[in-house]
Amino acid sequence: MLSAIFEEVGKLTLKEVDIPEIASTDEVKIKVEVASICGSDIHILSDPPTHPATPGIIQGHEYIGEVVEIGNNVQNVKVGDRVIIDPTTVCGHCYYCQTGIQNVCENFSTIGIFKDGGWASYSVVPSKNVYKISKKVPAEIAVLAEPLSCVINGSEKIQTQPGDNVVILGAGPMGQLFTQVQKAAGAGQIITVDLSDYRLEHAKKSGATHIMNPTKVNVEQLVQDITKVGADVVIDCVGVLFDQTIELVRKGGKVLLVGMNENANHPIKQCEITKKEITVIGTIIQKNHFPKVIKILEANILNLESLITHRTSLKDIHEAIKTMRKGEAIKIMVYPEK
Amino acid sequence: MLSAIFEEVGKLTLKEVDIPEIASTDEVKIKVEVASICGSDIHILSDPPTHPATPGIIQGHEYIGEVVEIGNNVQNVKVGDRVIIDPTTVCGHCYYCQTGIQNVCENFSTIGIFKDGGWASYSVVPSKNVYKISKKVPAEIAVLAEPLSCVINGSEKIQTQPGDNVVILGAGPMGQLFTQVQKAAGAGQIITVDLSDYRLEHAKKSGATHIMNPTKVNVEQLVQDITKVGADVVIDCVGVLFDQTIELVRKGGKVLLVGMNENANHPIKQCEITKKEITVIGTIIQKNHFPKVIKILEANILNLESLITHRTSLKDIHEAIKTMRKGEAIKIMVYPEK
Amino acid sequence: MLSAIFEEVGKLTLKEVDIPEIASTDEVKIKVEVASICGSDIHILSDPPTHPATPGIIQGHEYIGEVVEIGNNVQNVKVGDRVIIDPTTVCGHCYYCQTGIQNVCENFSTIGIFKDGGWASYSVVPSKNVYKISKKVPAEIAVLAEPLSCVINGSEKIQTQPGDNVVILGAGPMGQLFTQVQKAAGAGQIITVDLSDYRLEHAKKSGATHIMNPTKVNVEQLVQDITKVGADVVIDCVGVLFDQTIELVRKGGKVLLVGMNENANHPIKQCEITKKEITVIGTIIQKNHFPKVIKILEANILNLESLITHRTSLKDIHEAIKTMRKGEAIKIMVYPEK
Amino acid sequence: MLSAIFEEVGKLTLKEVDIPEIASTDEVKIKVEVASICGSDIHILSDPPTHPATPGIIQGHEYIGEVVEIGNNVQNVKVGDRVIIDPTTVCGHCYYCQTGIQNVCENFSTIGIFKDGGWASYSVVPSKNVYKISKKVPAEIAVLAEPLSCVINGSEKIQTQPGDNVVILGAGPMGQLFTQVQKAAGAGQIITVDLSDYRLEHAKKSGATHIMNPTKVNVEQLVQDITKVGADVVIDCVGVLFDQTIELVRKGGKVLLVGMNENANHPIKQCEITKKEITVIGTIIQKNHFPKVIKILEANILNLESLITHRTSLKDIHEAIKTMRKGEAIKIMVYPEK
Ligand SMILES: NC(=O)c1ccc[n+]([C@@H]2O[C@H](COP(=O)([O-])OP(=O)(O)OC[C@H]3O[C@@H](n4cnc5c(N)ncnc54)[C@H](OP(=O)(O)O)[C@@H]3O)[C@@H](O)[C@H]2O)c1
Ligand SMILES: NC(=O)c1ccc[n+]([C@@H]2O[C@H](COP(=O)([O-])OP(=O)(O)OC[C@H]3O[C@@H](n4cnc5c(N)ncnc54)[C@H](OP(=O)(O)O)[C@@H]3O)[C@@H](O)[C@H]2O)c1
């Protein structure tokens, strides 16, 4: 089968490889329907890389497909099921796994980054990494389950209630998804901020009531004008704006830190957090959130179609990655065999 | 001015009385724009009454208006402001007031039930019972702030998240508002249940994805079919269905008890609450929720227009009360001077 | 080895059986140090039984021991470790397992009730059911980890804060442990209630500031006198007292339903839950709580010694069970080979 | 009466002034029993000041006394009651007061800092600022209610559960009180850190299981050794150690920021908060916490006596302030007339 392999630093190679076979009684074999490209994929393929990965593996951690074979012990899915893939694998025996916060597992790994993933026609994964989803959900929507699961994890932590005013910093895929989920959660005013007008236009379709480009307007002033007291919730989907979140949020409000940039190390006036009695919450990937994501997708309460800007065939993935790099795409669908 | 006075058991009298005057430096005088009729108003006027009230007072606790005069110490509003009224008054010094849960104040009272209210042209109330609201919010929407505040108090306790499946028992004004607020909070499937098809039709406009009449269908079976595991949240807006909520809710789910019927005393299998690890939450009126309600109304995220089924003049209020009694109305708007 | 087998209805048989062997790479073999007898064990052995169990299995789900052999894939413990046993096994693929509340797993089972347990010299269990604990914790204390885990699960749900007034109904092992944990959590007044003065005396050692026998005093009156407004938290460790909890708890307070009695079906005035804005919470067994229990045991913040009233050898277990039945014991330690 | 007046920058003057009289129907007159000196008092009296205050007022915001006269509308206390004083006054009509988080009131003020306080024989304050407390609580304990209320506000936000491992940075009065309250809340290991061995010795009496002086030991290494995974909770009672809290806390843990230093502006690796999924919480003063503090004091579950290191007469307050400045005291009791 054709597969896209992370060969070495900066290099993704399209190659014919053998179709993988089930090796243990707990595995399932998936015929990949569609995959998508994540921002991390771009970071993996940068030179030097800004996200680690294991050379030699089939890349791609956002994908869905149909079960074509199951191991003897598999009980959660059967042949013919449409499934979404949770690409994260955890050890089960570290302190964090044992206390139920396996998303911070000491031995965390990811299918499609450190093990063979989904930019290929077939993929074999542990059965506990697949979840059945109705075929009524379009494949291109279902494939967004993985990034959406991270957003649901974060959203749950801030528990937005109807009428809350929310600022979302960054309108990449994560910012767009947060805009959509916060809208669905009943946010009153949703102010999405980005440097790119292209992305801001998309944010409107995602549900933003206001969009702002900080190179053109004074975000702090405008947020103050709209909310009067500051935002109830501020979400950093960039990774370097912690200091700004503290200024935008109202007293007693909540800040969610989503974006990840290893180099971010800005001065923070901790006294403001104390005096304003702010709560700041980190959120990382997801744990147990796939069943919730499936409920959301099956109930069709988001506007995910609007995020799909491009479609490509696996054989043209290099072109697609260039488009991503240029910031001219939100989500690109990759079809293994089209 | 014309006013509707709760004269004695079962008797509401329309009477000309003097326009009330500000009596303390902390009061404000309101020119009533519009009032509405609450289910409790009907209970107060029943013979025998099923809700207490003080004979001789001007009835009406759901109303809004314009500030026409303020006492010397009033700082939160000024003459000309459109305001909504919080009809509940609390003592400030009981254990519950001191611990910040003044909605269970030991000395709780209500304007329009135990003190002069808003079925009249003018009303004088303490300044802390009024909240400014934008004139962009239509008066007929703003007047729903009071019942909505109770719904927001309850909704906050269950923290519905996008995708959650919610069952709402009862589609009176409270059930309708809960349907709307749960929809706004992102509920996936919203199943509203009532004995009246008239009310169920309204529930659809309020956002129910499914409506059910228990005299015609097997609610438990259907809820199970739709949700597979039971509802994430069940809300009793009737007041006598605690036992049914326990059966409808999934393991680990939440039950909100909103409806109030002093006679309800059904057997409850407490072991089910334990084994299913259910959380059951009572909710009563509101505390500090008006600013949140105002954010919701100003952001216009609900479909409150659909609840207004009738309009009347204060002089025809007896007719309106009859319509309410027949169950042929959701919300009736009462204009003091039209 | 000698083992105590649940033979058939009402019958526990002491029998020599083969020492069990590890059958999969994920299992560990334990040399049992000490076991204890749970109230459920008595229910299993009643005629007719009031708790189900599988005939033919070695009974005993509260036990600890030393690892003497491990399967090839075992990573969390090694030979020589002292371990406590989590007797519950879950399926991993039902809705509840997938959403992280595996304590309500649809396919829940229990070692020592439905599979071979610990009233024997050796036991083979899945490695994920064992947790290493320091040998500094006395064996007789460590063996209480299992019932304690249930109490920690429940206590976490009510989040008692220093100064809270707590009523505990029932002073069996569960009531005693709740008394100890609530004391550790800083409860101000702890009122423990039981029919037996013997158990109430033990409750004092467990930390109760007040003990009450409802056959001798008016519990409601006294709780009101002590707390002035009602208890902040009421815990039913009997299983039939839901109605009483509603009366004892203050407005805005919390009720925890721990006791389980399939026949309990008392009338509940749901309107009181609504008007008093009470939260009622069910709690069942535990999930991910063993690491927390281990922290508690290793920090030695409870007074668990006081609960150990009897010690016996496995060969004398019939005598011990009689003592339990008579209500003349709190916790009985069973030594397999002494 | 003799009173200590904040005259001007750096200057506290002892002066005879008229005994104050009740000026409104909502006020009460207190005969001061005992006052204490807060760290803020020292900051107010520094030159230049590091805490603002209004020149000309009687200083002292930590004090208790007996009610000797009440206004006509006062209902919460009566003449002869022992009362503690909540020195904070709020406006009641700003957004934060209206939403129930009056501790961040836009118009916050403090008795004893911006209005006449308690370093005097008598004090007149609004009735809602006094709370009755049993005379069984020693006066010197009751006077600690105000700082304790801040600690209870903060502790409630982190909801420490029995067995949790807690690090407290700073062992001034706030660090000592947090050590005591965390101990009462059941903390397993309590590691208190300070630069002064004098204060660390006191921390032991307050309940610390470990004390550490960062000038002598490697705190991070030791915390790691004791907790294995990092602390469940880290509390900054210094005000400049946000970066250190992030390193000490375990993944999924909580950080409470208590200390306040307007100049603190250290670089923070926000990515650590995200990846470790940490929650950081600010806490400021208190709201509605006095009734809870009274329950704690009346139940006598702390070891507050150990914090009282000095006693003085009001006329010798200058000497006491010098002692505070030298860091040779935890809490100094000031008697107005002794
Ligand atoms: N915590 C988690 O669970 C989790 C999960 C997935 C992803 N992430 C992280 O979330 C972040 C966002 O992911 P993504 O895929 O959406 O990335 P992305 O496509 O890079 O989006 C970030 C957006 O923020 C914009 N931006 C940069 N500086 C800004 C500023 N000062 N104000 C407003 N917007 C600004 C960027 O514009 P330019 O492109 O013009 O700079 C870009 O459009 C990444 O750091 C990623 O690693 C976290
Ligand atoms: N907790 C609070 O803060 C709060 C605040 C406001 C109101 N309330 C209470 O909330 C409840 C609802 O108020 P409301 O104004 O909406 O009252 P309502 O108009 O009487 O609505 C109740 C609805 O429930 C229906 N119903 C009766 N039995 C039912 C059943 N078995 N299954 C499904 N539906 C059933 C009723 O139908 P029929 O009319 O045909 O019987 C009616 O349409 C009242 O008890 C009220 O006192 C509570």
Ligand SMILES: NC(=O)c1ccc[n+]([C@@H]2O[C@H](COP(=O)([O-])OP(=O)(O)OC[C@H]3O[C@@H](n4cnc5c(N)ncnc54)[C@H](OP(=O)(O)O)[C@@H]3O)[C@@H](O)[C@H]2O)c1
């Ligand atoms: N939810 C969970 O996770 C969980 C876990 C373990 C156990 N449990 C359940 O918790 C309950 C307690 O367990 P246990 O082992 O402690 O049982 P237990 O030894 O039977 O204790 C119950 C105690 O309550 C007393 N009692 C009976 N009626 C009372 C009343 N009206 N007021 C006050 N006390 C009364 C009993 O006295 P007499 O003996 O004189 O009647 C007995 O001392 C059981 O129902 C058990 O199934 C639940």
Ligand SMILES: NC(=O)c1ccc[n+]([C@@H]2O[C@H](COP(=O)([O-])OP(=O)(O)OC[C@H]3O[C@@H](n4cnc5c(N)ncnc54)[C@H](OP(=O)(O)O)[C@@H]3O)[C@@H](O)[C@H]2O)c1
């Ligand atoms: N948020 C609130 O509600 C609230 C309420 C009251 C007070 N506060 C604030 O809480 C803080 C503590 O109050 P306090 O009265 O306890 O003050 P304090 O007496 O000044 O105590 C602070 C202690 O921290 C020590 N310290 C300094 N650097 C340290 C380090 N690197 N590691 C460990 N310890 C260090 C100090 O030692 P040295 O003296 O030797 O420097 C001192 O003993 C203050 O900032 C105060 O403003 C906040």
Ligand SMILES: [Zn+2]
């Ligand atoms: Zn792990």
Ligand SMILES: [Zn+2]
């Ligand atoms: Zn009150």
Ligand SMILES: [Zn+2]
């Ligand atoms: Zn399961």
Ligand SMILES: [Zn+2]
């Ligand atoms: Zn204010």
